[in-house]
Amino acid sequence: MDLSQHTYEISLEWTGARGTGTQDYRSYGRDHVVRAAGLPDLPGTADPTFHGDKDRWNPEQLLLAALSQCHMLSYLHIAVKRGVVVTGYTDEAAGTLRLNRDGSGEFTEAVLRPRVTLADEAQRELADTLHAEANRVCFIARSVNFPVQHEPVAPEPERSEDPDEYAGTFYAQIGGKETFRRLAAKFYEGVAADPEFRAMYPEEDLGPAAERLQLFLEQYWGGPKTYSETRGHPRLRMRHMPYKVNSAARDKWLAHMRAAVESLELPPLQHEVLWDYLERAAHSLVNTPDQPHSQGLRLL
Numbered sequence: 514m515d516l517s518q519h520t521y522e523i524s525l526e527w528t529g530a531r532g533t534g535t536q537d538y539r540s541y542g543r544d545h546v547v548r549a550a551g552l553p554d555l556p557g558t559a560d561p562t563f564h565g566d567k568d569r570w571n572p573e574q575l576l577l578a579a580l581s582q583c584h585m586l587s588y589l590h591i592a593v594k595r596g597v598v599v600t601g602y603t604d605e606a607a608g609t610l611r612l613n614r615d616g617s618g619e620f621t622e623a624v625l626r627p628r629v630t631l632a633d634e635a636q637r638e639l640a641d642t643l644h645a646e647a648n649r650v651c652f653i654a655r656s657v658n659f660p661v662q663h664e665p666v667a668p669e670p671e672r673s674e675d676p677d678e679y680a681g682t683f684y685a686q687i688g689g690k691e692t693f694r695r696l697a698a699k700f701y702e703g704v705a706a707d708p709e710f711r712a713m714y715p716e717e718d719l720g721p722a723a724e725r726l727q728l729f730l731e732q733y734w735g736g737p738k739t740y741s742e743t744r745g746h747p748r749l750r751m752r753h754m755p756y757k758v759n760s761a762a763r764d765k766w767l768a769h770m771r772a773a774v775e776s777l778e779l780p781p782l783q784h785e786v787l788w789d790y791l792e793r794a795a796h797s798l799v800n801t802p803d804q805p806h807s808q809g810l811r812l813l
């Protein structure tokens with residue numbers, strides 16, 4: 514038996530014939546099933562751009578998956594050889610496909626972004642160098658004619674489990690994350706029910722906006738720094754520049770925020786501290802002067 518040769522077998526069945534078959538480009542489905550003995554069926558299709566179904570796997574994704582799997586397996590093997598103890602591994606891989614005028618196409622590059630967790634951070638530098646070695650031996654990377662790059666991603670910052678971490682901060686005093694979650698949710702509930710004001714918010718789903726507001730306020734009041742870690746420096750004035758914040762918008766914002774703060778039923782002193790800040794912040798974010806005639810009216 515020749516141990517230097519291995520063969521692999523899969524079977525494939527096209528399930529998209531729809532009775533009409535390939536009469537024209539739209540008459541048939543791209544769906545198919547990939548099978549291998551003893552394994553769950555793999556629902557396959559084409560890329561949705563090419564009449565496929567977004568709920569099934571397409572060959573481009575599978576090629577990328579094969580590269581990502583292969584790199585990881587090679588990496589883990591090399592880690593053992595080099596005495597590096599890896600305790601976690603994730604990858605966010607991306608591939609670029611170039612389409613040609615004649616309908617052909619090819620991958621021009623794949624980039625793997627492995628995030629490796631180590632038992633001992635002191636081995637980080639050595640661990641990072643092992644990707645090049647993994648790339649050199651990976652069966653799939655060696656079998657494709659485009660470069661497979663790797664850009665190791667730094668590990669997630671350690672999340673402290675210590676419940677006292679924020680002790681003494683205003684964030685902790687008013688109930689921590691849950692309070693800020695309720696505050697942002699209530700505020701956006703009010704926004705959602707106010708069509709005129711709602712129109713200022715560009716996204717269809719207010720959920721992400723609520724989360725951004727929650728994380729910002731948590732950070733401001735001494736809680737987790739997730740806002741800056743995910744969004745960068747707050748620069749709130751700059752971030753509000755795309756929106757026309759005049760005194761009417763400010764007052765609307767404050768009205769919805771007042772209802773949200775009141776719903777928390779905080780002790781009077783804490784209520785006052787929080788409200789005072791929000792009111793001042795809202796005034797500082799006005800970036801659009803009122804129409805001259807309305808200012809004139811106000812003077813009367």
Ligand code: HEM
Pocket residue numbers: 713714715716721722723725726729744749752753756757758762763764766767791794795796798799
């Ligand atoms: C003065 C009236 C205000 C108006 C009309 C207003 C309006 C908006 C709008 C339309 C957005 C975009 C939604 C999104 O994508 O997140 C936004 C984002 C945001 N607003 Fe306001 N806002 C006001 C005041 C405030 C105040 C006082 C704060 C904080 C105390 C605040 C904090 C935020 C934050 C954290 C974001 C998300 C920024 C990001 O990370 O992209 N806003 N605001």
